[in-house]
Amino acid sequence: MCLDENNQPSKNCYGGWFYKTHAYGPEYNANFALRKHWNYVLLTASVNDKDFVAANVAAFRGKNIAVHLMTLEDTGYLDHPGEGYDLMKKLLTFVNDYHLDIQGVHIDCEPHGHPDWQEDSSQAVKNSIFQNFIRVLEECRQAVNEIRPNTTLSAAVAWWFSSHTKKGQLENGRGFDMVNEKRLDFIVPMIYDGAGGTADRVLQRAKDYLTDEAGTVIGMAAADYHGTLQSNVTTVIERSRSDFPDYFNGISIFSNHHYDDWGKDLDQVEDYN
Template sequence: MCYDANKIPSKNCLGGWFYRVNVKTAEENAAFAKSHGWNYVLLSSNVNSENARQRLIRNVKAFRAQDIAVHIMCLEDTVYIDDPETAYNEIASILKFVNEQQLDIQGIHIDCEPHGREDWKTASVEERNVIFNNFLKVVENGRNAINDVRPNTTYSAAVAWWYSSKAKQSELQYGRGYDIVRRDRLDIIIPMIYDGAGGTVERVISRSEDYITDKAATVIGIAVEDYEYGLFKNITQEITNIRGGSDYFYGISVYANQYYPDWN
């Protein structure tokens, strides 16, 4: 997800989801991330308009000037699960633009979680498995686009922390870390341990355990708002100290830039 001081890929990564990209200048966005110790960003972006394309160019250049790795965040809607083929087209169009502009990005990050669908809440186990399998098709189509247009691009996705435990209980097929992180799917998985699921180091460690033991490359997602801000750096360091002994821990992703108290 990030690079070390020698420009070599590192597992000592701290970054996060970066939204509201148009509120500040590209240089201000990069300076903000740098001030919080981020060495990578999941940058909310698209190439659907000239403004969006120019914004992407400016921000990638500004973040890279600060030695912050850039992962373009896309597919930020569950509609792709209804039509998984569209995932290929969107990611391919982004990567073609990246190639044309010779932008220095490290990855693609997708953010269309199955449980975000309204019908997930009332769906039966069988119906949830259909939804989830369509999500896996989205993941696979994204991988195909990467392979075709820009191989060696790191590929990640945010997932609910409890997918793996649901799969262990036979309530969800193919929700284990090793089902989702593999050659034809993702390189890295980011379980989201917040919205009441986090809040303490113990919870974060417990609820990331399945993905680590599944031997899936894992970046742990936590929310800055879940913690007393004055202690947040200590929290991230404690998580890193505990998880850092695993070959499958690749760092922390913070949700999100606009929830830091000094964003506005």
């Protein structure tokens, strides 16, 4: 997900999802991420806004921050076979045409956000939606292999897909089902919205994917910690790196615009070490 000072793949990745890119512009965006000591971003991107996306990529790369373009931010792609492939192909063709220096693409098409996935929906309905998600991962891998083969492919996933699969409530939701040569290079479990809040809770929920022996970047929300983000992140990194050195690949923060100092003058943005 990120690179070291020698431009080699690294597991010491600390970055996050980056939204609201138009609010303050590319240079502010890149400098804000730099102040937070992010070494990669999952950057929201649209093929309908090519020049602006290109300007953001250039700004982040100018700060030596790796870029993954985030796409498929709509559950509608789950209902229409081939549309995920088509959009990924368009995105990567744009990347090639504009000679963008990106490391990867990130899928943010969450099956549990589909309008038919409700708390009281049947197991069959939920599993059908989830298999469509798996199909989208495969479509995106096909597009990557055809257009830009060395591109890293990742996706946001719910923290409980693996545990529900173990219980027989889903199919193909284990970490190794999603991280393999036909689908993803990394998963990013979203451990927030009530699931996180402490380092112990994050570690417990990440454990399913890490014990599945899947390349994992742990997603944590800035808004969950009220000034204790740095200490909790440090604990999660240290323990995950110690217990799962082969599969833990870093942290993804949700997200730039949930920091209290987002939008402030850069000299007022807290410099996280």
